[in-house]
Amino acid sequence: MDFQVVVLAGGNSKSLTPLVSKDVPKPLLPVANHPVLFYVLRQLEESNLKDLIVVVEGEDAGLLVGAWISGTFVDRLHVEIAAVPEDIGTAGALRAISHYLTAKDVLVVSGDLVSDVSPGAVAATHRRHDAVVTATLCCVPISGSSESGSSGGKDKTKKPGRYNIIGLDPRKQFLLHIATGAEIEKDTRLQKHLLHAVGQMEIRSDLMDAHMYAFKRSVLQEVLDQKDTFQSLKQDVVPYLVRSQLKSEAVLSGIRQAEEDGNEKVSFPNKQVMVSQILANASTPSFHELYSMDPDGSAQTRKTHKCCAYIASSSSYCVRLNSIQAFMDINRDVTGEADHLLSDNVIGPSPKLGTKTTVGPHCMLGEGSEMGDKCQVKRSVIGRHCRIGSHVKVVNSVVMNHVTIGDGCIIQGSVICSNVQLQERAVLKDCQVGAGFVVTAGSEYKGESLARKEK
Secondary structure (H helix, E strand, C coil): CCEEEEEEEECCCHHHCCCCCCCCCHHHCEECCEEHHHHHHHHHHHCCCCEEEEEEECHHHHHHHHHHHHHHCCCCCEEEEEEECCCCHHHHHHHHHHHHCCCCEEEEEECCEEECCCHHHHHHHHHHHCCCEEEEEEECCCCCCCCCCCCCCCCCCCCCCCCCEEEECCCCCEEEEEECHHHHHCCCCCCHHHHHHHCCCEEECCEEEEEEEEEEHHHHHHHHHHCCCCCCHHHHHHHHHHHHCCCCHHHHHHHHHHHHHCCCCEECCCCEECHHHHCCCCCCHHHHEEEEECCCCCEEEEECCCEEEEECCCCCCEEECCCHHHHHHHHHHHCCCCHHHCCCCCECCCCEECCCCEECCCCEECCCCEECCCCEEECCEECCCCEECCCCEEECCEECCCCEECCCCEEECCEECCCCEECCCCEEECCEECCCCEECCCCEEECCEECCCCC
């Protein structure tokens, strides 16, 4: 397929502080001891989509990500790294590299997506319908939308989950309405002309935008050029394309007048014609045809663009790593119910475990790590080359690489970043410890975010 692939990998996300750092940007955050970016790149490779532009925020992060890709996917993928400024949004990132886009269609996928949904299937659906955009929709995870994760630390206030309101045609092929974020805290308004056109619309609140889109390249570039204030694909570009389908000047003039008058009829110069009588149901090929009236009253057909949906199977795994809670959830899932996403063993080669030390199910122990006597590890990921003393308990936690943990420490529900030192008898519960931090002997922390001060 004539597709270019753009992976929006991000950079130093504020929502993931103190997990991210100058040495470990977001794309390299570990999920079951692999950088999160690994999962997207492997899915693309398996779909034979190997010509990629990986967009990274910041020059330094771009160098780190490029070096990792070169070492991991050597001779497997053709990857160009494009560094863009930080905080310009997903649409801004695409706008910055749009001059590199030359193929008929572009597949855009978020680098923080951990999923078993096939990018190739999304691309094929897009081509089959000749759509201007095809959005991938997944079932909301049981634990809640991946956009509603708590940031951890001291902020224990429950934030309301942000879901999507999705409107689909009866056959679930066309995307007719989408509301996200703050929009859905208000009354949801549906465009009257769309309801007339489709006859019926299925409204769903149990689907999540997976941030995997196929675009017709010419339309995408036109929108990015003309709408220079658009910053987000999800909140700006995709809703704009969905709203503007089924529109033409001839019909819109009538629709605006009808909506102002409170009528459900559309006024044309010579006749009053119900839109529902003009437009076929969304499930038929003529759904995206518009009729305008010639002066003699005859109808003339004009095509408009199609916005389509690819709805993943309800059994698919599809979560974005965009919060600390999501980071914890994904690490737990990939070593548990979603372990089919793993390509290697849960226990690294030749681990050194002391006497009466137990590593329970749904755990991962990285290469070169050592544990002393009478330790317990439950539902946790231990990184590479860690040194763990005796009588240590690690439960529901993620420990990154080169961490030293002294005797008698207890770690529960926490994230310990690389090169951290926990001195003996330290106790951590629901904490995040930034890279290189030293937790002093005998100290106890609960719900804290611990990090070294930036120099």
